[in-house]
Amino acid sequence: MSRLANIYRLGVKELWSLARDPMMMGLIVYAFTAMVYISATAMPEALHHAPISIADEDTSPLSARIASSFQRPSFMPPVMISAADVDAGLDAGDYTFAIIIPPDFQRDVLAGLRPALQLNVDATRMSQAFTGSGYVQQTINGEVTEFLQRYRGVPAAPVTLTLRARFNPNLTPAWFGALMEIINLVTMLSIVLTGAALIRERERGTIEHLLVMPVKPAEIMLSKVWSMALVVLVATTLSLLFIVQGLLHVPIKGSILLFLTGAVLHLFATTSMGIFMATLARTMPQFGLLLILVLLPLQILSGGMTPRESMPEFVQNIMQAAPTTHFISASRAILYRGAGLGVVWQPFVLLLAIGTVFYSVALARFRKTISLMT
Structure with missing residues (x-):
């Protein structure tokens, strides 16, 4: 019971120390509010208000139909220009997409001659270019097909493909x-807060005060783990309730x-990882550089940004030892x-096993660090 009391009191001390650190408190508030909102509303792969121009040299009902099919929110209202102005508009960055409809386009379509449209894309706007070019082609093909069916009375195909998107229709x-x-912030801030808590003790000289007290290294480490984990857990819950569900209506x-x-x-x-990294770094700048080397692979190679199945097999095997891999898998299954x-249950068991290993390694390193200080 005395050990539990020590862990509790030391953890409360960490919470008070964090509360008196305006930079860390500002980081927590900013991360779970502004960063979550910005990440949700500024996705680069989303096609939103893309500028488009159309050079209609046919001026037929079919060309007018194609021009009217590009609407908000995916595209801005099309700007009607001449074919001679297409290159100048693209060079100036006025348009991301420029469509040239050739003369007699509708007549050739009805005659079955398969005329060609020209789609010019400003590929310097990478995210819109890759997403939008396929959407433009799909839109034009759909309009031409529907026009032909109405004009010729072509019966519908006996088999049709109906697309349904699950979880996010x-x-x-x-x-x-x-x-x-939010999933990425749980990883990042848990490492940052625990690592900063230990380095803050060393920089302020309070770690020596703890060493002369009747507490053990495991109690000191557990106090930092539960207190910083509690802060991240509370911030995550509030962000889910008020930002994700309340403000963004997700x-x-x-x-x-x-x-x-x-x-x-x-x-x-992850809090054990933060303790371990803080024992390697002597100052906060060193800890920040070490954090970059650890955090980027955890977020990029754990399946959060790209599917793990598309990665090399040896990367998939290595990342099985990373807690973020299993946390992302379980979080997506639950939330989506x-x-x-x-x-x-299987990712939960793996998380517990990996956490136990990380905690044991971090505790051994923490004890070694303290013994060297004494």
Whole structure:
């Protein structure tokens, strides 16, 4: 009981120390509010208000139909220009897409001659160029097909393909961006807060005060782990309730409580990582540089940005030892697909096992560091 009391009191001390640090408090508030909102509303792969111009040299009902098919919010209203002004407009950056409809386009379509349209894309606007070019082609093909069916009375095909997107029927980018940002912030801030807590003790000289007290290294480490994990957990819960669900109106399919349970297991591993990294770094600038080397692979190679199946096999095998891999898998299943414990129990067990290993390694390193100081 005395050890639990020591862990509790030392953890409360960490909370008071964090509360008196305006920079860290500002980082927490900014991350779980502004960063979540920005990530949800500024997804680069989303086609939104893309400028487009059309050089209509046919001036037929079909060309007018194509021009009217490009509407908000994906595209700005098309600007009608001449073919001679296309290159100048693209060079000036006035348009991302420029379509040239040749003369007699409708006549050739009805005659079955398969005329060609010209689509010019400003590829310097990379995100809009890749997403929008396919959308432009799909839109034009759809309008031409529907025009031919109405003009010729062509019967519909006996088999049609109906596309249904599960979990996010409208493919709204904010649904993915907000939740993935929270998942990434849980990893980042748990490492930052625990590492900064230990380095702050060393820089202020209070670590020597702890060493003369009747407390053990495990108690000191556990106090930092539970206190910083609690801060991240509370911030995550408030962000889910008030920013994601309240401000952004993102529906969460599964149980928030189950997600927070997985977050606790994940925090057990990442806070231990933060302690371990703080024992390697002597100052906060060194810790920041070390954080970059660790955090970027954790976020990029864990399946949060790109599917893990598209990565080399040896990368997939290595990242099995990373807690973020299993946390992202479980979080997506819970928040996106409404999965229950029967689906995510295996990632939870792996998180607990990985966290135990990380905690043991960090504790051994922490004890060695303290012994060298004494």
